[in-house]
Amino acid sequence: MTEQTREKPQYPTSFGLFYPVGYLVVGFKSREDALRVQQDLKTGGYEPDDCVFFSCKEVTEAATDNLEKNEGFLPRLGWADEAIKVHLETAKEGGSFLVIYAPDKLSSDRAMNVIRNVPFAFAHRYHRLAIEELK
DSSP: OOTTTSSOOOOOEEEEEEEOOOOOEEESHHHHHHHHHHHHHHTOOOOOGGGGEOOOOHHHHHHHHHHHHHTGGGGGSHHHHHHHHHHHHHHHHHHHEEEEOOOHHHHHHHHHHHHSSSSSSEEEOOOOOOEOOOO
């Protein structure tokens, strides 16, 4: 099964907005860089569902739909809608994305060591009550 035909996992939400607690969402400026990091993480032991690639088209469609369907007061309480807007902006610029399972600081640090080998637009780490911007 190729990456394009694989069914993508469903991720957690908060008040309807995309909010994958325990994951990193990383935007890359190029598809090649995202795929390189994905391959490097898989070589290092990540399972396919623990490091999922999303194209700019997929993220544009999902982020637009997510923001349009969740316009109420409660979804806007936290920073989740702003993070999704960053994802959407990067997607509209042709960026590619990885959603990486990193439930603790050690796994997040290990993933970031691989990610930092290529240029990336942003890295968001989703905690239960906060979204951390990683550098």
